[in-house]
Amino acid sequence: MTSDAFVERLKAWGVTRIYGYSGDGINGVLGALQRVEKAGEGIEFIQVRHEEMAAFMATAHAKFTGEIGVCLSTGGPGATHLLTGLYDAKLDHAPVFAIAGQAETTVRGASYQQELNLDRLFADVADYVQEVSAPAQMRHVTDRSIRIAVAGNGVGVIVLPKDVQDEPYEEPKVAHGFTRSGVGYSRPRMVPQPADLARAAEVLNAGSKVAILIGAGAREGADAVVRIAELLGAGVAKALLGKDVLPDDLPFVTGAIGLLGTKPSWDLMQGADTLLMIGTGFPWAEFLPADGKVRAVQIDVDAGMLGLRYPTEVNLHGGAKETLEALIPLIHAKADRSWREGIEAGVADWWRTLEDRAHAEAKPVNPQRVVWEMSPRLPADAIVTSDSGSCANWYARDFRVKAGQRSSLSGGLASMGAAVPYAIGAKFAFPDRPVVALVGDGAMQMNNLAEMITVQKYWQRWADPRFIVCVFNNEDLNEVTWEQRVMEGNPRFPTTQDLPDVPYARFAELIGLKGIFVDRPEDLGAAWEAALAADRPVILEVKTDPEVAPLPPHLTLQEAKAFMTSMAKGDRGAGRVLADTARQLFKEVTG
DSSP: OHHHHHHHHHHHTTOOEEEEOOOGGGHHHHHHHHHHHHTTOOOEEEEOSSHHHHHHHHHHHHHHHSSOEEEEEOSTHHHHHTHHHHHHHHHTTOOEEEEEEEOOGGGTTSOOTTOOOHHHHTTTTOSEEEEOOSHHHHHHHHHHHHHHHHHHTSEEEEEEEHHHHHSOOOOOOSSTTOOOOOOOOOOOOOOOOHHHHHHHHHHHHHOSSEEEEEOGGGGGGHHHHHHHHHHHTOEEEEOGGGTTTSOTTSTTEEEEOSTTOOHHHHHHHHHOSEEEEESOOOOOGGGSOOTTTSEEEEEESOGGGTTSSSOOSEEEESOHHHHHHHHGGGOOOOSOOHHHHHHHHHHHHHHHHHHHHHTSOOSSBOHHHHHHHHGGGSOTTOEEEEOSSHHHHHHHHHOOOOTTOEEEEOOSSOOTTOHHHHHHHHHHHOTTSOEEEEEEHHHIIIIIHHHHHHHHHHGGGSSSOOEEEEEEEOSBOHHHHHHHHHTTOOOOOHHHHBOOOOOHHHHHHHTTSEEEEEOSGGGHHHHHHHHHTOSSOEEEEEEBOTTSOOOOSSOOHHHHHHHHHHHHTTOSOOOHHHHHHHHHHHHHHHO
Protein backbone atom coordinates (compact mmCIF):
# COMPACT_ATOMS: atom_id res chain seq x y z
CA MET A 1 0.00 0.00 0.00
CA THR A 2 0.98 3.63 -0.38
CA SER A 3 1.32 3.98 3.39
CA ASP A 4 3.91 1.17 3.46
CA ALA A 5 5.87 2.83 0.67
CA PHE A 6 5.67 6.11 2.56
CA VAL A 7 7.14 4.61 5.72
CA GLU A 8 9.92 3.00 3.73
CA ARG A 9 10.66 6.40 2.19
CA LEU A 10 10.95 7.92 5.65
CA LYS A 11 13.43 5.20 6.58
CA ALA A 12 15.41 5.93 3.43
CA TRP A 13 15.70 9.53 4.65
CA GLY A 14 17.05 8.31 7.99
CA VAL A 15 13.94 8.95 10.10
CA THR A 16 14.11 6.87 13.28
CA ARG A 17 11.50 8.49 15.53
CA ILE A 18 8.07 10.11 15.12
CA TYR A 19 6.20 12.05 17.79
CA GLY A 20 2.46 11.97 17.33
CA TYR A 21 -1.10 11.05 18.24
CA SER A 22 -3.36 8.65 16.43
CA GLY A 23 -6.64 9.28 14.63
CA ASP A 24 -8.69 7.73 11.87
CA GLY A 25 -7.38 10.21 9.32
CA ILE A 26 -3.86 8.79 9.62
CA ASN A 27 -4.64 5.14 10.36
CA GLY A 28 -3.14 3.90 7.10
CA VAL A 29 0.28 5.26 8.06
CA LEU A 30 -0.08 3.92 11.61
CA GLY A 31 -0.81 0.48 10.16
CA ALA A 32 2.34 0.69 8.07
CA LEU A 33 4.35 1.70 11.14
CA GLN A 34 2.90 -1.31 12.96
CA ARG A 35 3.89 -3.66 10.15
CA VAL A 36 7.52 -2.54 10.08
CA GLU A 37 7.65 -2.67 13.87
CA LYS A 38 6.63 -6.35 13.76
CA ALA A 39 9.30 -6.95 11.15
CA GLY A 40 11.91 -5.54 13.54
CA GLU A 41 12.77 -2.71 11.18
CA GLY A 42 10.53 -0.05 12.61
CA ILE A 43 10.49 3.66 13.28
CA GLU A 44 10.00 4.47 16.96
CA PHE A 45 6.60 6.07 17.57
CA ILE A 46 6.23 8.21 20.70
CA GLN A 47 2.64 8.77 21.75
CA VAL A 48 2.20 12.25 23.22
CA ARG A 49 -0.81 13.75 25.03
CA HIS A 50 -1.40 16.51 22.47
CA GLU A 51 -0.26 17.16 18.92
CA GLU A 52 1.15 20.59 19.79
CA MET A 53 3.53 18.80 22.14
CA ALA A 54 4.50 16.42 19.33
CA ALA A 55 5.58 19.36 17.19
CA PHE A 56 7.55 20.87 20.09
CA MET A 57 9.29 17.52 20.63
CA ALA A 58 10.16 17.32 16.94
CA THR A 59 11.57 20.84 17.14
CA ALA A 60 13.66 19.92 20.17
CA HIS A 61 14.95 16.82 18.37
CA ALA A 62 16.07 19.00 15.48
CA LYS A 63 17.72 21.57 17.75
CA PHE A 64 19.61 19.09 19.91
CA THR A 65 20.65 16.58 17.23
CA GLY A 66 20.91 18.62 14.02
CA GLU A 67 18.67 16.00 12.35
CA ILE A 68 15.18 16.58 11.03
CA GLY A 69 12.45 16.19 13.65
CA VAL A 70 9.24 14.41 12.64
CA CYS A 71 5.71 14.75 14.02
CA LEU A 72 2.38 13.22 13.01
CA SER A 73 -1.31 13.91 13.45
CA THR A 74 -4.65 12.97 12.07
CA GLY A 75 -6.47 15.52 9.92
CA GLY A 76 -8.86 18.25 11.10
CA PRO A 77 -8.30 19.20 14.74
CA GLY A 78 -5.19 17.04 15.06
CA ALA A 79 -3.56 18.96 12.25
CA THR A 80 -4.54 22.37 13.62
CA HIS A 81 -3.04 21.38 16.97
CA LEU A 82 0.39 21.03 15.35
CA LEU A 83 0.62 24.68 14.36
CA THR A 84 2.15 26.28 17.46
CA GLY A 85 5.00 23.79 17.61
CA LEU A 86 5.60 24.12 13.88
CA TYR A 87 5.75 27.90 14.14
CA ASP A 88 8.29 27.42 16.91
CA ALA A 89 10.41 25.38 14.48
CA LYS A 90 9.98 27.96 11.71
CA LEU A 91 10.99 30.96 13.82
CA ASP A 92 13.98 29.16 15.39
CA HIS A 93 15.16 27.70 12.06
CA ALA A 94 14.83 24.05 13.13
CA PRO A 95 14.13 21.47 10.36
CA VAL A 96 10.85 19.66 11.04
CA PHE A 97 8.73 17.39 8.87
CA ALA A 98 5.01 17.14 9.71
CA ILE A 99 2.71 14.34 8.54
CA ALA A 100 -1.02 15.08 8.60
CA GLY A 101 -3.99 12.93 7.69
CA GLN A 102 -6.92 14.19 5.63
CA ALA A 103 -10.45 13.23 4.64
CA GLU A 104 -10.81 11.00 1.57
CA THR A 105 -10.16 12.61 -1.79
CA THR A 106 -13.67 11.57 -2.87
CA VAL A 107 -15.25 13.95 -0.33
CA ARG A 108 -12.85 16.86 -0.65
CA GLY A 109 -14.80 20.06 -1.21
CA ALA A 110 -17.97 18.66 0.38
CA SER A 111 -17.68 20.23 3.85
CA TYR A 112 -17.13 16.72 5.14
CA GLN A 113 -16.42 15.91 8.77
CA GLN A 114 -12.88 17.01 9.76
CA GLU A 115 -12.24 18.17 6.22
CA LEU A 116 -10.07 21.28 6.24
CA ASN A 117 -7.98 22.82 3.48
CA LEU A 118 -4.78 21.82 5.22
CA ASP A 119 -2.50 22.95 2.43
CA ARG A 120 -3.84 26.47 2.99
CA LEU A 121 -3.68 26.07 6.76
CA PHE A 122 0.02 25.16 6.68
CA ALA A 123 0.97 27.53 3.85
CA ASP A 124 2.37 30.24 6.12
CA VAL A 125 4.30 28.02 8.52
CA ALA A 126 5.73 25.61 5.94
CA ASP A 127 8.51 26.15 3.43
CA TYR A 128 6.83 23.36 1.46
CA VAL A 129 3.37 21.81 1.89
CA GLN A 130 1.50 19.53 -0.48
CA GLU A 131 -1.57 17.33 -0.31
CA VAL A 132 -1.09 13.99 -2.08
CA SER A 133 -3.93 13.09 -4.45
CA ALA A 134 -2.45 9.97 -6.08
CA PRO A 135 0.01 7.25 -4.97
CA ALA A 136 2.58 8.15 -7.62
CA GLN A 137 2.77 11.66 -6.18
CA MET A 138 3.77 10.50 -2.67
CA ARG A 139 7.39 9.81 -3.53
CA HIS A 140 8.39 13.22 -4.82
CA VAL A 141 6.25 15.10 -2.28
CA THR A 142 8.00 13.26 0.56
CA ASP A 143 11.45 13.73 -0.94
CA ARG A 144 10.97 17.38 -1.74
CA SER A 145 9.34 18.26 1.58
CA ILE A 146 12.12 16.70 3.66
CA ARG A 147 14.91 18.06 1.47
CA ILE A 148 13.56 21.60 1.55
CA ALA A 149 13.06 21.46 5.32
CA VAL A 150 16.59 20.17 5.95
CA ALA A 151 18.30 22.49 3.47
CA GLY A 152 16.43 25.58 4.62
CA ASN A 153 16.20 24.76 8.33
CA GLY A 154 12.44 25.08 7.99
CA VAL A 155 9.18 23.18 8.01
CA GLY A 156 7.95 20.65 5.46
CA VAL A 157 4.42 19.21 5.53
CA ILE A 158 2.82 16.32 3.70
CA VAL A 159 -0.97 15.87 3.79
CA LEU A 160 -2.14 12.30 3.13
CA PRO A 161 -5.86 11.64 2.47
CA LYS A 162 -7.22 8.45 4.05
CA ASP A 163 -8.00 6.71 0.77
CA VAL A 164 -4.62 7.49 -0.77
CA GLN A 165 -2.89 5.94 2.24
CA ASP A 166 -4.72 2.64 1.58
CA GLU A 167 -4.40 2.52 -2.21
CA PRO A 168 -1.97 0.10 -3.88
CA TYR A 169 1.38 1.74 -4.49
CA GLU A 170 3.11 1.84 -7.83
CA GLU A 171 6.38 3.61 -8.50
CA PRO A 172 6.10 6.60 -10.86
CA LYS A 173 6.20 5.53 -14.48
CA VAL A 174 8.86 6.51 -16.97
CA ALA A 175 6.28 8.44 -18.91
CA HIS A 176 4.95 11.91 -19.55
CA GLY A 177 3.04 13.24 -16.55
CA PHE A 178 5.28 11.56 -13.96
CA THR A 179 8.40 12.65 -12.12
CA ARG A 180 10.92 10.44 -10.34
CA SER A 181 12.70 11.92 -7.34
CA GLY A 182 15.46 10.62 -5.09
CA VAL A 183 16.54 10.82 -1.45
CA GLY A 184 19.53 12.51 0.11
CA TYR A 185 20.92 15.93 0.97
CA SER A 186 24.32 17.09 2.17
CA ARG A 187 24.83 20.69 3.22
CA PRO A 188 27.54 22.48 1.22
CA ARG A 189 30.36 24.59 2.58
CA MET A 190 29.37 28.20 2.02
CA VAL A 191 32.24 30.69 2.01
CA PRO A 192 31.97 34.36 0.94
CA GLN A 193 34.00 35.85 -1.87
CA PRO A 194 37.65 36.71 -1.03
CA ALA A 195 37.04 40.40 -1.68
CA ASP A 196 34.21 40.46 0.87
CA LEU A 197 36.35 38.63 3.44
CA ALA A 198 39.07 41.23 2.91
CA ARG A 199 36.57 44.07 3.44
CA ALA A 200 35.35 42.45 6.62
CA ALA A 201 38.90 42.02 7.90
CA GLU A 202 39.62 45.69 7.21
CA VAL A 203 36.64 46.72 9.35
CA LEU A 204 37.52 44.38 12.21
CA ASN A 205 41.25 45.23 12.17
CA ALA A 206 40.47 48.95 12.26
CA GLY A 207 38.40 48.67 15.44
CA SER A 208 39.84 49.08 18.92
CA LYS A 209 36.75 48.02 20.89
CA VAL A 210 35.22 45.00 19.19
CA ALA A 211 31.99 43.37 20.33
CA ILE A 212 30.84 39.98 19.04
CA LEU A 213 27.23 38.77 19.14
CA ILE A 214 26.55 35.08 18.49
CA GLY A 215 23.40 33.02 18.06
CA ALA A 216 22.56 29.38 17.51
CA GLY A 217 23.92 29.65 13.97
CA ALA A 218 27.43 30.01 15.38
CA ARG A 219 27.34 26.57 17.01
CA GLU A 220 29.45 24.66 14.49
CA GLY A 221 31.98 27.50 14.49
CA ALA A 222 32.29 27.79 18.28
CA ASP A 223 36.04 27.11 18.33
CA ALA A 224 36.58 29.66 15.58
CA VAL A 225 34.52 32.22 17.52
CA VAL A 226 36.90 31.81 20.45
CA ARG A 227 39.94 32.19 18.19
CA ILE A 228 38.73 35.38 16.52
CA ALA A 229 37.62 36.84 19.86
CA GLU A 230 41.12 36.26 21.22
CA LEU A 231 42.73 37.91 18.20
CA LEU A 232 40.41 40.90 18.33
CA GLY A 233 40.46 41.23 22.11
CA ALA A 234 36.67 41.16 21.90
CA GLY A 235 33.89 40.36 24.30
CA VAL A 236 31.21 37.89 23.21
CA ALA A 237 27.52 38.35 24.00
CA LYS A 238 25.03 35.57 23.33
CA ALA A 239 21.53 35.76 21.92
CA LEU A 240 19.33 33.46 23.98
CA LEU A 241 19.25 30.64 21.40
CA GLY A 242 23.04 30.76 21.40
CA LYS A 243 23.35 30.44 25.17
CA ASP A 244 25.05 27.04 25.00
CA VAL A 245 27.32 27.83 22.03
CA LEU A 246 30.10 29.02 24.36
CA PRO A 247 30.48 28.17 28.06
CA ASP A 248 30.01 30.92 30.62
CA ASP A 249 33.32 30.19 32.34
CA LEU A 250 35.17 31.93 29.51
CA PRO A 251 36.03 35.30 31.12
CA PHE A 252 35.21 37.34 28.00
CA VAL A 253 31.73 35.85 27.50
CA THR A 254 29.27 38.46 28.75
CA GLY A 255 26.20 36.21 28.73
CA ALA A 256 22.77 36.85 27.32
CA ILE A 257 21.75 40.08 25.66
CA GLY A 258 18.39 41.83 25.51
CA LEU A 259 15.39 41.88 27.79
CA LEU A 260 16.65 38.74 29.53
CA GLY A 261 20.26 39.80 29.27
CA THR A 262 23.12 40.91 31.47
CA LYS A 263 24.68 44.25 32.34
CA PRO A 264 28.06 43.27 30.81
CA SER A 265 26.34 42.55 27.48
CA TRP A 266 24.63 45.94 27.60
CA ASP A 267 27.93 47.66 28.46
CA LEU A 268 29.71 45.74 25.69
CA MET A 269 27.31 47.00 23.04
CA GLN A 270 27.25 50.56 24.34
CA GLY A 271 31.04 50.88 24.54
CA ALA A 272 32.03 49.16 21.29
CA ASP A 273 33.27 50.84 18.14
CA THR A 274 33.01 47.65 16.02
CA LEU A 275 30.42 44.87 15.94
CA LEU A 276 30.67 41.33 14.53
CA MET A 277 27.41 39.34 14.45
CA ILE A 278 27.57 35.59 13.78
CA GLY A 279 24.60 33.32 13.12
CA THR A 280 22.04 35.34 15.01
CA GLY A 281 18.60 36.77 14.37
CA PHE A 282 18.49 38.49 17.78
CA PRO A 283 15.29 40.55 17.59
CA TRP A 284 15.70 43.39 20.08
CA ALA A 285 17.62 45.93 17.99
CA GLU A 286 17.36 48.56 20.73
CA PHE A 287 20.01 46.59 22.64
CA LEU A 288 22.47 47.00 19.77
CA PRO A 289 24.54 50.18 19.25
CA ALA A 290 22.90 53.23 17.74
CA ASP A 291 23.10 53.60 13.96
CA GLY A 292 26.46 54.94 12.86
CA LYS A 293 28.09 54.39 16.25
CA VAL A 294 29.94 51.25 15.16
CA ARG A 295 31.23 49.66 11.99
CA ALA A 296 29.57 46.27 11.67
CA VAL A 297 30.12 42.91 9.97
CA GLN A 298 27.58 40.09 9.87
CA ILE A 299 27.96 36.38 9.02
CA ASP A 300 24.90 34.23 8.30
CA VAL A 301 24.06 31.19 6.23
CA ASP A 302 20.63 32.71 5.50
CA ALA A 303 20.92 35.78 3.28
CA GLY A 304 17.51 36.93 4.46
CA MET A 305 18.93 37.59 7.93
CA LEU A 306 21.82 39.77 6.73
CA GLY A 307 21.56 43.46 7.54
CA LEU A 308 18.20 42.88 9.18
CA ARG A 309 18.82 44.11 12.75
CA TYR A 310 21.64 46.58 12.15
CA PRO A 311 22.89 48.45 9.04
CA THR A 312 25.98 46.29 8.65
CA GLU A 313 28.83 47.58 6.47
CA VAL A 314 29.92 44.12 5.29
CA ASN A 315 27.51 41.17 4.95
CA LEU A 316 29.12 37.73 4.62
CA HIS A 317 26.79 35.07 3.25
CA GLY A 318 28.26 31.80 4.48
CA GLY A 319 28.40 29.18 7.20
CA ALA A 320 29.82 30.36 10.51
CA LYS A 321 32.64 27.81 10.79
CA GLU A 322 33.98 27.99 7.27
CA THR A 323 33.58 31.77 7.01
CA LEU A 324 35.41 32.40 10.27
CA GLU A 325 38.16 29.97 9.29
CA ALA A 326 38.62 31.91 6.04
CA LEU A 327 38.51 35.25 7.85
CA ILE A 328 40.87 34.49 10.75
CA PRO A 329 44.11 34.49 8.68
CA LEU A 330 43.29 38.07 7.66
CA ILE A 331 42.85 39.28 11.27
CA HIS A 332 45.68 41.08 13.10
CA ALA A 333 46.08 40.31 16.79
CA LYS A 334 45.42 43.45 18.82
CA ALA A 335 48.29 44.41 21.10
CA ASP A 336 46.21 46.70 23.30
CA ARG A 337 44.18 44.45 25.61
CA SER A 338 42.63 47.19 27.77
CA TRP A 339 39.18 46.80 26.15
CA ARG A 340 39.22 43.04 26.80
CA GLU A 341 40.49 43.52 30.36
CA GLY A 342 37.63 45.90 31.08
CA ILE A 343 35.12 43.41 29.71
CA GLU A 344 36.51 40.60 31.84
CA ALA A 345 36.43 42.76 34.96
CA GLY A 346 32.80 43.62 34.26
CA VAL A 347 31.89 39.96 33.78
CA ALA A 348 33.56 38.92 37.04
CA ASP A 349 31.75 41.71 38.89
CA TRP A 350 28.44 40.66 37.30
CA TRP A 351 28.72 37.08 38.56
CA ARG A 352 29.26 38.45 42.07
CA THR A 353 26.20 40.64 41.62
CA LEU A 354 24.11 37.68 40.52
CA GLU A 355 25.24 35.69 43.53
CA ASP A 356 24.20 38.54 45.83
CA ARG A 357 20.83 38.84 44.10
CA ALA A 358 20.24 35.10 44.26
CA HIS A 359 20.83 35.13 48.02
CA ALA A 360 18.64 38.16 48.71
CA GLU A 361 15.80 37.53 51.11
CA ALA A 362 12.47 36.57 49.54
CA LYS A 363 9.08 35.21 50.58
CA PRO A 364 9.48 32.30 50.66
CA VAL A 365 12.15 31.41 48.03
CA ASN A 366 14.01 33.71 45.67
CA PRO A 367 13.52 32.28 42.14
CA GLN A 368 17.00 33.40 41.12
CA ARG A 369 18.46 31.14 43.77
CA VAL A 370 16.64 28.11 42.35
CA VAL A 371 18.76 28.29 39.20
CA TRP A 372 21.86 29.56 40.98
CA GLU A 373 21.85 26.43 43.20
CA MET A 374 21.13 24.18 40.20
CA SER A 375 23.93 25.41 37.97
CA PRO A 376 27.06 24.12 39.76
CA ARG A 377 25.42 20.78 40.56
CA LEU A 378 24.56 19.82 36.99
CA PRO A 379 26.75 17.19 35.31
CA ALA A 380 28.87 18.34 32.38
CA ASP A 381 26.61 16.51 29.90
CA ALA A 382 23.31 17.89 31.20
CA ILE A 383 20.64 19.28 28.87
CA VAL A 384 18.50 22.16 30.18
CA THR A 385 15.28 23.51 28.70
CA SER A 386 13.32 26.52 29.82
CA ASP A 387 9.83 27.77 29.34
CA SER A 388 8.91 31.32 28.44
CA GLY A 389 7.89 33.59 31.29
CA SER A 390 9.82 34.84 34.28
CA CYS A 391 11.72 31.55 34.68
CA ALA A 392 13.40 32.32 31.34
CA ASN A 393 15.05 35.33 33.02
CA TRP A 394 16.71 33.13 35.62
CA TYR A 395 17.63 30.56 32.96
CA ALA A 396 19.18 33.31 30.83
CA ARG A 397 21.15 34.97 33.62
CA ASP A 398 21.75 32.53 36.48
CA PHE A 399 22.33 29.26 34.60
CA ARG A 400 26.09 29.20 34.11
CA VAL A 401 26.59 26.92 31.10
CA LYS A 402 29.56 24.55 31.17
CA ALA A 403 31.36 23.15 28.15
CA GLY A 404 29.49 20.08 26.90
CA GLN A 405 26.11 21.12 28.22
CA ARG A 406 23.20 21.89 25.89
CA SER A 407 20.19 24.11 26.40
CA SER A 408 17.33 25.71 24.51
CA LEU A 409 13.86 27.20 24.69
CA SER A 410 11.23 28.63 22.37
CA GLY A 411 13.12 31.66 21.10
CA GLY A 412 11.48 33.47 18.21
CA LEU A 413 7.95 32.42 19.15
CA ALA A 414 8.58 32.58 22.91
CA SER A 415 5.71 30.17 23.40
CA MET A 416 4.54 29.01 26.77
CA GLY A 417 4.44 25.25 27.16
CA ALA A 418 7.64 24.26 25.37
CA ALA A 419 9.93 23.31 28.26
CA VAL A 420 8.64 19.82 29.12
CA PRO A 421 8.12 18.64 25.50
CA TYR A 422 11.57 20.05 24.67
CA ALA A 423 12.98 18.05 27.57
CA ILE A 424 11.18 14.91 26.41
CA GLY A 425 12.52 15.34 22.89
CA ALA A 426 16.03 15.84 24.31
CA LYS A 427 15.72 12.76 26.50
CA PHE A 428 14.64 10.48 23.65
CA ALA A 429 17.49 11.81 21.52
CA PHE A 430 20.01 11.36 24.36
CA PRO A 431 18.57 8.80 26.82
CA ASP A 432 21.92 8.50 28.63
CA ARG A 433 22.12 12.20 29.55
CA PRO A 434 20.41 14.02 32.45
CA VAL A 435 17.73 16.49 31.38
CA VAL A 436 16.25 19.40 33.35
CA ALA A 437 13.22 21.53 32.44
CA LEU A 438 12.64 24.90 34.12
CA VAL A 439 8.92 25.68 34.03
CA GLY A 440 6.60 28.33 35.41
CA ASP A 441 3.37 27.25 37.03
CA GLY A 442 1.38 28.92 34.24
CA ALA A 443 2.95 26.76 31.54
CA MET A 444 2.77 23.71 33.78
CA GLN A 445 -0.98 24.17 34.12
CA MET A 446 -1.44 25.07 30.44
CA ASN A 447 -0.14 21.81 28.98
CA ASN A 448 3.10 20.58 30.56
CA LEU A 449 1.48 18.73 33.44
CA ALA A 450 -0.25 16.39 30.98
CA GLU A 451 3.06 15.57 29.32
CA MET A 452 4.34 14.21 32.62
CA ILE A 453 2.06 11.29 31.79
CA THR A 454 4.14 10.83 28.63
CA VAL A 455 7.22 10.79 30.84
CA GLN A 456 5.60 8.19 33.10
CA LYS A 457 4.74 6.05 30.08
CA TYR A 458 8.27 5.93 28.66
CA TRP A 459 10.87 6.74 31.33
CA GLN A 460 11.89 3.15 32.02
CA ARG A 461 13.23 2.94 28.45
CA TRP A 462 15.84 5.57 29.22
CA ALA A 463 19.36 4.42 30.11
CA ASP A 464 19.69 7.30 32.58
CA PRO A 465 16.48 7.96 34.57
CA ARG A 466 17.46 11.52 35.52
CA PHE A 467 14.70 13.77 34.22
CA ILE A 468 13.84 16.76 36.41
CA VAL A 469 11.01 19.22 35.94
CA CYS A 470 11.53 22.22 38.21
CA VAL A 471 8.29 24.14 38.70
CA PHE A 472 8.43 27.75 39.90
CA ASN A 473 5.16 27.88 41.84
CA ASN A 474 4.38 31.54 42.53
CA GLU A 475 0.62 31.47 41.74
CA ASP A 476 1.14 34.24 39.21
CA LEU A 477 1.51 34.70 35.46
CA ASN A 478 4.66 36.49 36.51
CA GLU A 479 6.24 37.70 33.27
CA VAL A 480 3.03 39.40 32.13
CA THR A 481 2.50 40.82 35.62
CA TRP A 482 5.86 42.58 35.35
CA GLU A 483 5.15 43.69 31.81
CA GLN A 484 1.95 45.30 33.09
CA ARG A 485 3.98 47.15 35.70
CA VAL A 486 7.05 48.16 33.69
CA MET A 487 5.69 48.59 30.17
CA GLU A 488 2.22 49.91 30.96
CA GLY A 489 2.61 51.51 34.38
CA ASN A 490 -0.38 49.54 35.67
CA PRO A 491 -0.64 47.68 38.94
CA ARG A 492 -0.92 43.91 38.93
CA PHE A 493 -4.38 42.77 37.70
CA PRO A 494 -5.36 39.78 39.86
CA THR A 495 -8.30 38.88 37.63
CA THR A 496 -5.96 37.92 34.79
CA GLN A 497 -2.83 37.03 36.75
CA ASP A 498 -3.84 34.81 39.68
CA LEU A 499 -3.18 31.09 39.24
CA PRO A 500 -4.49 28.17 41.32
CA ASP A 501 -2.03 26.61 43.75
CA VAL A 502 -1.60 23.13 42.27
CA PRO A 503 0.32 20.40 44.19
CA TYR A 504 2.78 19.56 41.41
CA ALA A 505 5.10 17.40 43.51
CA ARG A 506 2.17 15.39 44.81
CA PHE A 507 0.97 14.87 41.23
CA ALA A 508 4.35 13.32 40.43
CA GLU A 509 3.95 10.87 43.30
CA LEU A 510 0.40 10.08 42.17
CA ILE A 511 1.61 8.84 38.79
CA GLY A 512 4.57 6.88 40.12
CA LEU A 513 7.30 9.51 39.76
CA LYS A 514 9.18 11.33 42.52
CA GLY A 515 8.01 14.63 43.97
CA ILE A 516 10.11 17.09 45.97
CA PHE A 517 8.63 20.24 47.53
CA VAL A 518 10.75 23.17 48.69
CA ASP A 519 9.57 26.30 50.46
CA ARG A 520 12.80 27.25 52.29
CA PRO A 521 15.85 28.59 50.44
CA GLU A 522 18.28 26.66 52.62
CA ASP A 523 16.74 23.40 51.34
CA LEU A 524 17.39 24.10 47.66
CA GLY A 525 20.87 22.62 47.42
CA ALA A 526 19.87 19.33 49.03
CA ALA A 527 16.72 19.22 46.89
CA TRP A 528 18.70 19.51 43.66
CA GLU A 529 21.11 16.82 44.84
CA ALA A 530 18.23 14.50 45.72
CA ALA A 531 16.59 15.10 42.34
CA LEU A 532 19.82 14.38 40.49
CA ALA A 533 20.32 11.18 42.48
CA ALA A 534 16.76 9.89 42.04
CA ASP A 535 16.04 6.55 40.39
CA ARG A 536 13.15 7.98 38.39
CA PRO A 537 11.92 11.30 36.92
CA VAL A 538 11.23 14.08 39.42
CA ILE A 539 8.98 17.10 39.74
CA LEU A 540 10.87 19.57 41.93
CA GLU A 541 8.30 22.12 43.07
CA VAL A 542 9.64 25.34 44.57
CA LYS A 543 7.42 27.92 46.20
CA THR A 544 8.91 31.09 44.79
CA ASP A 545 8.37 34.78 45.46
CA PRO A 546 6.46 36.53 42.63
CA GLU A 547 7.78 39.91 43.77
CA VAL A 548 11.39 39.34 42.68
CA ALA A 549 11.60 41.53 39.62
CA PRO A 550 12.65 39.92 36.30
CA LEU A 551 13.64 43.30 34.93
CA PRO A 552 15.95 43.93 31.94
CA PRO A 553 19.61 44.84 32.56
CA HIS A 554 18.94 48.41 31.51
CA LEU A 555 15.75 50.37 32.10
CA THR A 556 14.84 53.50 30.17
CA LEU A 557 13.69 56.44 32.22
CA GLN A 558 10.20 55.93 30.78
CA GLU A 559 10.13 52.29 31.95
CA ALA A 560 11.42 53.19 35.40
CA LYS A 561 8.76 55.87 35.79
CA ALA A 562 6.08 53.42 34.65
CA PHE A 563 7.29 50.92 37.21
CA MET A 564 7.16 53.45 40.03
CA THR A 565 3.74 54.62 38.82
CA SER A 566 2.39 51.08 39.15
CA MET A 567 3.63 51.05 42.75
CA ALA A 568 1.94 54.37 43.42
CA LYS A 569 -1.36 52.98 42.12
CA GLY A 570 -1.47 50.50 44.96
CA ASP A 571 0.25 47.43 43.56
CA ARG A 572 0.52 44.78 46.26
CA GLY A 573 4.15 44.14 45.25
CA ALA A 574 5.86 46.27 47.83
CA GLY A 575 7.94 43.54 49.46
CA ARG A 576 11.54 44.02 50.49
CA VAL A 577 13.15 42.39 47.45
CA LEU A 578 10.97 44.29 45.02
CA ALA A 579 11.56 47.63 46.73
CA ASP A 580 15.33 47.16 46.87
CA THR A 581 15.43 46.18 43.19
CA ALA A 582 13.22 49.10 42.21
CA ARG A 583 15.41 51.61 44.05
CA GLN A 584 18.57 50.18 42.55
CA LEU A 585 17.31 50.26 38.96
CA PHE A 586 15.62 53.64 39.31
CA LYS A 587 18.89 55.07 40.61
CA GLU A 588 20.74 53.64 37.60
CA VAL A 589 18.58 55.44 35.06
CA THR A 590 18.16 58.73 36.93
CA GLY A 591 21.54 59.43 38.27
